[in-house]
Amino acid sequence: MAGTEDITQQELNNSTGETRDETDSRKNDYLQSKVEGKALSKEEKLKLRKEKKQQKKNKKDDKGLAKEEKAKKPVPVMDGQQAQQQKAPPTSPLVTPEAPPTGEKSGKSKVELRADRRARQDVDRTSKQGKKGDRSQLASTAKTKAPPSEPQPVVKRLPEHIQADDPAVLKKVAKKLERQQYSRKAPLTQQMSIPSTVIHPSIVHLGLQYSQGIIAGSNSRCIALLHAFKQVIRDYATPRNEELSRDLVNKLKPYISFLNQCRPLSASMGNAIKYIKKEISNVSSNIKEEEAKTTLQNCIDKYIEEKIHLAAKAISKSAFEKISDGDVILVYGCSSLVNYILCDAFERGRKFRVIVVDSRPRLEGRETLRRLVKKGLSCTYVLITAVSYMLPEVSKVFLGAHALLANGYVMSRVGASQIALVAKAYNVPVLVCCETYKFCERVQTDSFVSNELDDPDDLIVTRKGKTELQNWQDIPSLRLLNLVYDVTPPDFVDLVITDLGMIPCTSVPVVLRVKNVDQ
Amino acid sequence: SVMELQAVVMAAGGGSRMMDLTYSMPKPLLPVGNKPLIWYPLNLLERIGFEEVIVITTKEVQKQMHIDTKMKLEMVCIQEDADMGTADALRHIQQKIKTDILVVSCDLITDVALHEVVDLFRAHDATLSMLMSKTHEFTETVPGQKGKKKTGEQRDFVGVDSSGKRLLFMANEADLDEELVIKKSIMRKHPRMHIKTGLVDAHLYCLKKSVVDFLADNKSITSIRGELIPYLVRKQFSASTNSQKTKNDSEKNQKKTDLKTPDEDLLDLAREKSCWNDHRGDMSDAYHGGKLRCYVHIMEDGMCYRVNTLAAYIEANRLVSEQTAQVGADSIIGAACHVSEKSSIKRSTIGASSCIKEKVKITNSIIMNGVTIEEGCSIQGSVICNQAVIGRGADIKYCLVGSGQCIEAEGQYLLHLSTTVM
Numbered sequence: 011m012a013g014t015e016d017i018t019q020q021e022l023n024n025s026t027g028e029t030r031d032e033t034d035s036r037k038n039d040y041l042q043s044k045v046e047g048k049a050l051s052k053e054e055k056l057k058l059r060k061e062k063k064q065q066k067k068n069k070k071d072d073k074g075l076a077k078e079e080k081a082k083k084p085v086p087v088m089d090g091q092q093a094q095q096q097k098a099p100p101t102s103p104l105v106t107p108e109a110p111p112t113g114e115k116s117g118k119s120k121v122e123l124r125a126d127r128r129a130r131q132d133v134d135r136t137s138k139q140g141k142k143g144d145r146s147q148l149a150s151t152a153k154t155k156a157p158p159s160e161p162q163p164v165v166k167r168l169p170e171h172i173q174a175d176d177p178a179v180l181k182k183v184a185k186k187l188e189r190q191q192y193s194r195k196a197p198l199t200q201q202m203s204i205p206s207t208v209i210h211p212s213i214v215h216l217g218l219q220y221s222q223g224i225i226a227g228s229n230s231r232c233i234a235l236l237h238a239f240k241q242v243i244r245d246y247a248t249p250r251n252e253e254l255s256r257d258l259v260n261k262l263k264p265y266i267s268f269l270n271q272c273r274p275l276s277a278s279m280g281n282a283i284k285y286i287k288k289e290i291s292n293v294s295s296n297i298k299e300e301e302a303k304t305t306l307q308n309c310i311d312k313y314i315e316e317k318i319h320l321a322a323k324a325i326s327k328s329a330f331e332k333i334s335d336g337d338v339i340l341v342y343g344c345s346s347l348v349n350y351i352l353c354d355a356f357e358r359g360r361k362f363r364v365i366v367v368d369s370r371p372r373l374e375g376r377e378t379l380r381r382l383v384k385k386g387l388s389c390t391y392v393l394i395t396a397v398s399y400m401l402p403e404v405s406k407v408f409l410g411a412h413a414l415l416a417n418g419y420v421m422s423r424v425g426a427s428q429i430a431l432v433a434k435a436y437n438v439p440v441l442v443c444c445e446t447y448k449f450c451e452r453v454q455t456d457s458f459v460s461n462e463l464d465d466p467d468d469l470i471v472t473r474k475g476k477t478e479l480q481n482w483q484d485i486p487s488l489r490l491l492n493l494v495y496d497v498t499p500p501d502f503v504d505l506v507i508t509d510l511g512m513i514p515c516t517s518v519p520v521v522l523r524v525k526n527v528d529q
Numbered sequence: 530s531v532m533e534l535q536a537v538v539m540a541a542g543g544g545s546r547m548m549d550l551t552y553s554m555p556k557p558l559l560p561v562g563n564k565p566l567i568w569y570p571l572n573l574l575e576r577i578g579f580e581e582v583i584v585i586t587t588k589e590v591q592k593q594m595h596i597d598t599k600m601k602l603e604m605v606c607i608q609e610d611a612d613m614g615t616a617d618a619l620r621h622i623q624q625k626i627k628t629d630i631l632v633v634s635c636d637l638i639t640d641v642a643l644h645e646v647v648d649l650f651r652a653h654d655a656t657l658s659m660l661m662s663k664t665h666e667f668t669e670t671v672p673g674q675k676g677k678k679k680t681g682e683q684r685d686f687v688g689v690d691s692s693g694k695r696l697l698f699m700a701n702e703a704d705l706d707e708e709l710v711i712k713k714s715i716m717r718k719h720p721r722m723h724i725k726t727g728l729v730d731a732h733l734y735c736l737k738k739s740v741v742d743f744l745a746d747n748k749s750i751t752s753i754r755g756e757l758i759p760y761l762v763r764k765q766f767s768a769s770t771n772s773q774k775t776k777n778d779s780e781k782n783q784k785k786t787d788l789k790t791p792d793e794d795l796l797d798l799a800r801e802k803s804c805w806n807d808h809r810g811d812m813s814d815a816y817h818g819g820k821l822r823c824y825v826h827i828m829e830d831g832m833c834y835r836v837n838t839l840a841a842y843i844e845a846n847r848l849v850s851e852q853t854a855q856v857g858a859d860s861i862i863g864a865a866c867h868v869s870e871k872s873s874i875k876r877s878t879i880g881a882s883s884c885i886k887e888k889v890k891i892t893n894s895i896i897m898n899g900v901t902i903e904e905g906c907s908i909q910g911s912v913i914c915n916q917a918v919i920g921r922g923a924d925i926k927y928c929l930v931g932s933g934q935c936i937e938a939e940g941q942y943l944l945h946l947s948t949t950v951m
Contacts, residue, residue, distance in 0.1 A: 199644045203578020205533035211651075214533070218652040224815075225803045234799035240792060245531045314795070344804035377804045384812050 168208065169201055174267030175260075183271075198271055212241040213265045217272035226374075228412050228448060229318055229346045232278040235269070236310050239286060243306050247299075254302050255293045262287070274462050277413030277421070277450040285313060317447040321509035322347060325443055326354040328507050329408070332441060337362040337405045340433075342394075343423045344374035345410020347443050352408075353385050363387070365404060369394040369425045371468040371492065394425050401436040409498075411444040416522055417453045418500035418515040420444075424457070424493045430502035439504045442515075446508050449522055457496040466490035532628045534647070534735070536579045539615050540567050540586040540635035541607055547839045553914065553932045555590045557635040559842065560880060560897060562849030563863045566836055568596055569638040574631075575600050577643050583625060585618045586635075614751030616744055626741045632753065634732035638845050639833040641731075641826075649694060649824040650735040653816075654796075657761050657823040658735040659696070661687065661728045662833035667840045672911045672929040684726045689825060691721045695807075696823040698722065699762045714766045718817045719808070730754065731833050765821050839929075843912070846878050846895050863898065880915070903938070 173179045199206075199218065206214045216238045219225040225234045239262070246261065248254045266283060269275065275283075289309045293302045329351045333339065339362055341348050352364060364387050368375025375391065382389050392400055407429060413421040420426070420442050430440050454460055469490050470479045482488050500515030510521060544551030550559060557567040567584075574582055581601045586594070587609045596602070605622055607613050613621070619632070631647070641660060650658035686709060688698030697719055698711060715722070732754060740761070750756045806815045816822060836845050850861045860874045863881035868874065872889040879885070880898035890907045897914050903921040910927045913919065917930045920938035928942045936942070 199648055200642065202644075204643055204647050205579065207578070207580075211531060211533035215651045215654070218648055222652050224652060224805050225799055227802055227804045230799050230801075230803035233795060233802065237792060237795040237799060240795070346802040346804070374804045376809055377806055380806070380809075380812060 174263045180267075198268070209265060209268050210238075210242050210245065212238045213268060217269050220269065220273040227344065227346055228276050228278045228410075229445075231276055232282050232447075233314060233318065235279050236282060236286075236314055240307050240310055243303050243310075246303065253295055254299060255291050255295065258290050259287055262290075277452075278448045281447050281450065282313065286310065317445060321445040321447070322350050324509040325445065325507050326351045328512055329441070329443060330355050330358060330360070332406070332505075332507075332512075333360050333362060335361045338365060338403055339363070340365045340367060340397075340400070340404045340407045340429070340438075341378060342367045342375070342407075342409055342426055342429050343369070343372075344378045345443070347445070348408050348410045349378060349381055351443060352382060352387065356385060356387050363389070365390045365392065365400055367392055367394055367397055367400075367425075367429060370471070371464075372423075374423070394428065397429060398432050398436075401432060401438055404433075404436075404438050407433045407438055407440045409440060409442045409503075411442050411448060412495055413452075414442075414444050414449045414506065414515075414518050415453055415497065416449075416451050416519050417455070418518050419454060420498040420500075420503055420506075420515070421454075421495050422498065424496045427457070427496045427498040427502070430498045434502045440502060441505045441507060442498075442503050443507045446510055446521060446525065449518060449525070451522065454497055455499075457493060461496075462494040464492040464494050466492050468492055534579075535626060535628055535630050536574050536582040537619070537622070537630050537632045538567065538570055538574075538582055538584045538635055539618060539632065539732075540584055540590060541609075541613065541618060542587075543634075543636065543837065546837050547842060549839065549929055549931070550842065550912070550914070555587065555593075556836075557586060557590050558593055559836070560878075561638065561836065561842070561845050562878060563861055563880060565594065565596070566638075567594065567635045570633045570635060571596060571598055571600070571602075573637075573639065573643070574633065583622060585622065614755075615753040616750045616757050619741055619753070620744050620748070623741055623745050626738060629738050630736050630741065632732075632734045632736060634835065636836040637731055637733060637834070638836060638849070639731060639733075639828075640831050641828055641833060643733075646733065646826045647735060649826060653822055653824060655735070655822045655824045656737045656740060657696075657758065659758070659823075659825050660731040660733040660828065660833070661825055662731055662828040662831075664727050664729050665834075665844075667844050671840045671843060672927045685728060685730065686724055686726055687728050687825070688715075688722045688724045689827070690719045690808075691723070692807075693723070693827065694824050695719075696762055696825040697765075698724070699759050712766060714768070718766065718811075718813070720810075725827075728827065729833060729835060732835060734758070761821065762823050765819060765823055839912075843895065847876065847893075850876070850878055869904075897932075 198221075199214065202209070202214070205211065209217075216225070216234055219234065220231065225231055242262070242265065243258070246254075246258060248257060262283075266275070269279075286306075286309075289306060293305065297305075325347065333355045337360075339352070341352070341364060355362070364382055366375045366379045366382070366389055368379075368391065370393075379389055379391050390400070409420070409422060409426050409429065411420050411422050415421060420430075422442075433440050452460075466482075466489075469492050470477060470482070479490070482490055503515045506513050506515055506518070508521070513521070540557040542556075544556035544559075547556075558565045560566075561569065567590075571582065571584075575598055579600060581603065583603045583605060585605045585607060588606050589609065591604050591606055603625075605625075607618060607621060615632075619626075619630075629650075639660075639662070641662075646658050646660050649655060683702040686698070686700050686702070686705075687696070688711070689695060690697055697715055700709065709724075711722075734753065740757070744750060744757070750760070800815060803815075808817075832848060834841055834845050834848070836842050850859060859876045860878065862868065862874070862879045863883065865882045866879055867884045868879075869885060869887040869889075871887050872885050873891070874885075875892045877891050877894045877896065879891075879896045880900065882898055883896055883900045883902070885891070885896075885902045886904040886906075888905045889902050890909075891902075892908070893910045894908050895912045896902070896908075897912075897917075899916045900913050900919070901917075902908070902913075902919045903923075905922040906919050906925070907923075908919070908925045911925050911929065913925075913930045914932040914934075916933045917935070919925065919930070919936045920940065922938055923936050923940045923942070925936065925940075925942045930936060
């Protein structure tokens with residue numbers, strides 16, 4: 011209440027276009043109404059404001075439009091108190107312009123004030139348009155509601171997400187992504203030219219497969235990435251006056267940025283990229299281009315063979331010792347490594363059964379179930395909500411990992427930390443299987459500080475023809491959060507089986523240190 | 530540098546269903562909204578970013594074609610009387626094809642977001658990806674025809690899976706006797722199939738390079754739409770494909786590029802380790818282990834017209850003049866036209882260098898280049914071809930006047946059995 015009175019007082023004080031008489035008459039009106047009843051009713055206040063607005067409008071027709079425009083802009087900028095109080099009354103646009111010039115009134119004349127105001131409006135307008143333009147460009151790539159696709163004019167300049175060299179642009183892109191929900195409905199290819207010339211075709215194929223989830227899973231994504239890089243290297247031709255070792259690395263940067271936009275890179279992919287970049291920069295300038303390309307492709311093959319295939323074999327051998335006859339093994343989601351281990355152990359003659367735990371929205375456990383049953387293992391399938399009912403009969407839990415962090419935390423599919431927690435409560439050993447190439451230097455102690463956000467519409471389910479959350483975007487106080495990963499503390503993990511052997515979770519930083527020394 | 534797709538525009542034949550118009554002017558050059566018909570697919574390709582296009586056409590068309598475009602057009606001429614089918618034409622340019630192709634027909638006018646079609650092709654590593662659209666009823670009366678033509682339009686039956694993207698079945702009514710036969714192998718793999726009629730095939734196809742090579746070996750296939758596409762759709766589920774063809778393919782590949790096979794292995798490995806499947810409920814891998822996949826993008830809204838009949842030609846003109854903002858809110862008037870006073874032109878297209886005298890009323894018509902219309906004429910719902918002369922006071926309703934014809938003064942021409950004036 012006090013606030014409103016202050017504002018109207020200011021209004022009276024600096025009525026910049028009105029004659030004295032009118033000011034006095036208004037003042038009298040106001041004082042009169044004040045005398046009549048201390049608490050002015052809302053309607054009377056509205057009426058007063060309307061009258062003032064009308065008078066002012068009649069006087070300042072030339073300024074009228076500019077004023078209202080400016081008024082609309084500072085309203086969101088205004089501090090909360092004033093904005094709240096001015097929400098209902100229609101004269102709020104009128105009220106606000108009066109507030110800012112108060113400070114300046116003392117020094118400047120009417121004309122100068124007007125010029126100041128107009129200059130400020132122009133600045134506000136251009137900055138707002140700039141923001142809107144950028145936002146709409148990226149909004150079309152990552153909006154939750156798919157916009158109707160229209161044919162775009164031929165793209166002459168590189169869109170922002172491809173300008174990977176410019177750090178300022180990257181920062182802007184990152185900020186925008188933070189503000190917006192992640193959605194796969196509007197693909198980045200909408201704005202790219204067909205056929206893609208800036209980005210190598212196999213990278214575009216890969217990006218599409220990532221964003222649509224056709225290639226999912228840490229190992230799978232890494233292998234597909236290396237395959238695409240092999241194609242890129244095969245089709246690469248060193249331009250004149252350039253060195254392959256430097257130019258190829260620069261060529262890869264926009265591709266990696268594009269893939270990151272399609273779907274954030276996994277730790278396995280990050281390590282693979284680091285390795286490739288190192289190999290490329292180590293290419294000596296003496297050898298011929300063809301030879302260099304073959305060497306690089308062989309390096310990639312070697313990397314896959316060593317870090318993925320042989321590692322899987324080694325891990326499977328260690329895990330085989332841990333699986334005994336009559337075991338009941340619980341697995342979660344779909345991990346290519348865990349599936350490999352179980353199939354291998356079954357082939358070698360161990361007798362055990364598997365409980366597959368699954369969770370919405372991805373329901374990846376169905377794939378695990380299919381593959382294991384096809385092999386011949388006897389499986390049970392439950393959702394994660396039933397995990398505490400199943401645990402009394404479980405003898406071991408095998409979890410796959412997306413990455414192992416430097417402080418011993420295990421980053422895996424969302425839900426894995428729950429499984430580990432409940433297993434700990436039931437004293438069931440939890441074994442995490444992870445190749446060493448997935449170890450990364452990051453440190454994180456909870457799942458919220460940094461995570462990948464998936465399409466929130468995946469969380470919506472239709473039962474019996476009814477979709478409760480269909481219009482969740484219209485409800486202003488509701489936001490859907492679809493996390494992809496979560497981190498499990500090392501206290502819940504009993505053993506990590508890697509290709510270097512079976513180590514406790516806390517030894518991960520040691521492995522990383524040794525790896526760095528080797529390199 | 531690497532090319533992802535090569536564009537091929539088929540502009541060599543056609544117009545057999547609108548001989549009234551095409552007997553004097555080849556179909557690719559028919560004016561629609563005062564631009565030759567072939568301009569529309571070329572413009573679509575240019576807009577989405579193609580820089581080079583191979584245009585297969587006849588010498589006659591190449592002589593008269595002047596398209597203003599920044600793309601590099603490589604014209605390949607074939608004999609007009611050689612009676613080449615579209616697949617024959619592809620075989621003819623096999624040497625020029627270095628990568629996957631995008632085949633477009635010259636009579637396609639559409640505003641589709643082509644990335645929808647190409648993304649299916651890329652993401653699923655498909656052999657074929659095509660575009661179809663829901664049919665729109667033609668509302669305009671066609672000159673020279675009594676009533677709406679229903680005969681001669683055979684229905685196409687298109688079967689898609691539950692996602693609406695995978696093409697499972699395609700057959701034309703003409704090829705079926707009385708029943709629609711669907712193989713059990715298809716039903717076993719895709720128990721839910723949606724069969725749609727009333728779809729227009731846009732004749733826009735993304736094909737893998739191996740299909741072009743396959744055509745070179747199989748000379749019996751002449752038409753893409755008539756024979757090749759149904760063959761590919763059938764082949765998806767043929768028992769021999771999943772075992773035999775892959776062997777043949779890998780042998781072929783080894784002959785050509787040695788690096789390809791181990792790379793293909795890598796991609797297969799990545800797919801195997803991926804936790805994705807395109808279907809669920811049975812024990813098979815993604816795509817049922819099939820290497821040959823056909824996809825279709827069905828446009829729900831938007832414009833997609835194939836100008837292969839007179840009715841379609843008129844409808845296309847009407848739509849294009851609706852879309853372009855030119856002289857008069859609803860009409861297009863070409864260059865060097867002379868329109869005298871007191872004439873009224875509504876919802877029509879007037880070609881270049883035409884002369885329209887006073888007090889002429891033109892409604893809902895297409896007037897081509899160089900036409901002279903004397904005073905007092907009234908033209909409604911008609912098509913007047915090049916260089917025709919309409920005498921004074923003629924009243925023409927729903928007629929088609931061929932090129933170079935002269936209509937006598939004070940003539941009354943109504944929609945009649947013989948109102949195609951040639």
